Amino acid sequence: MNPILILSGKGKTGRRVAAQLDARGVPYRLASRSSAQPFDWYDESTWADTLAGADTAYLAPPVGPTGLAQAGKFVEQARGLRRLVLLSGRGVGSPGRDFAVYDGSLDLENVVTASGLDWTIVQPAWFAQGFSEDFLRYHVLAGEIRLSAGTGGEAWIDTDDVGDVMTTALLDESYAGRTIAISGPRTLTMTEIAAELTDATGRPISYVDLEPEAHIAELIEQGLTPEDADAVRDLFAVIRNHRSEYVSDGVEQVLGRKPRDFTDWARDTAKTGVWDV
Template sequence: MTPILIVSGKGKTGRRVAAQLDARGVPYRLASRSTEPRFDWYDESTWADAVRGTETAYLAPPVGPTGLAQAGKFVQRADGLRRLVLLSGRGVGSPGRDFAVYDGSLELENVVRASGLDWTIVQPAWFAQGFSEDFLRYHVLAGEIRLSAGTGAEAWIDTDDVGDVMTTALLDDSYSGQTLAISGPRTLTMTEIATELTEATGRKITYVDLAPEDHVSELIEQGLTPEDADAVRDLFAVIRNHRSEYVSTGVDEVLGRPPRDFTHWARATAATGVWTG
């Protein structure tokens, strides 16, 4: 069996897929800027060496229009691949989605479907681990979640569930040609998220609803490029505009069990100490 290629293998989902494959004794190879051979989305000369000797790949594309376009080019040039599992997002291609980041995601999905590969596309809800392993962790530590999500809700999913679904899709060819939408078991607004995190951490955490333009300004002040700041704003606009207030059943269908609840995740994560200090 040739190793499974995990592109962006050190990210939140890639690490979990690698751990699942490792536990099952399935060979894999990570691809990132710190691996050998080196892989860089924005250096196309690194792509061929990363793919060589593999037939199956897990692809977690970069955020933003430019990164999504690069991921599409990679799929079209990935000579030797037979099977591809793509991390996308819920609602891609739904009516009313006029944001650049979703246009890019839809284009990437279409490239994958037209690639001639055996493909599976997994569309998860927002990751709960965004509050513990990504930039939202610093909001929790500061006691203020400052976002432009309005009063909209999202069916936040434990990224461990995403990793389990991805691994199953990689190893089971019966999911070829399927698009799997997955989420947590219930929707939560940002105000409800703040309440959940307050109870889990024992510290007061509030949600500050920013105007979208103020959100972009704060993100740029924090070091994001204007393009990336606009992409983050557009992602939260999906929640703000109440387009993500639904539960998807993919975890139950693929894994034969319900998805983990945000309350359980928050309490278990608080016990690790990630929100102390």
């Protein structure tokens, strides 16, 4: 078989898909700005060479309206591909999802489903690893999670579970034409997340609920562009408006087991020293 193309291959999910394919002896090819064949979502001249020889691809799109639009253009130009697995997000296209980030995600999903490819769309909840491998890690280290999520809950999922589901979808063509929503086993508010992380780290960690515009201001002060800051605010607005307080059973459907609980993930992650001050 041709190597599976992993777009954004150095991201949280791409790394895990690659590890799973490695374990199964399945050939793959990573695509990123630093790969042997450089790939850049925002440089269309890199796309054709990246696609050359690819039959199946895993696509984890960039965040934000511009990045999602670029991913859609890429799919429309993905000549030679037969199979595509897309990382999307829960709630795309659902009634009441009136935030710009969801509009962009829905547009991308529509491009994928109309592409003529054998597609699978996986819609995960927020990744628990956002607190250990992404910008939320710095909030944990500072002892304050400063976000505009209000009192809403989210069914946080271990990204290892996401990688397992993605790999299965890539290798098992019976999932073609399906949209699969996945999440952790329970919902947690940010206040509850702070308590879980306090227990796991042994340090006091609190949640500070910011007003959305104050959140944008802090993100821009930290170096985000206004567009990216708006996109982050919109993501947390879904939680703030209690639109993500539900559990999805896709992990059990695909893997035949329950997803990992946040408590277990946090305790094991604390042992790695990632939150040591």
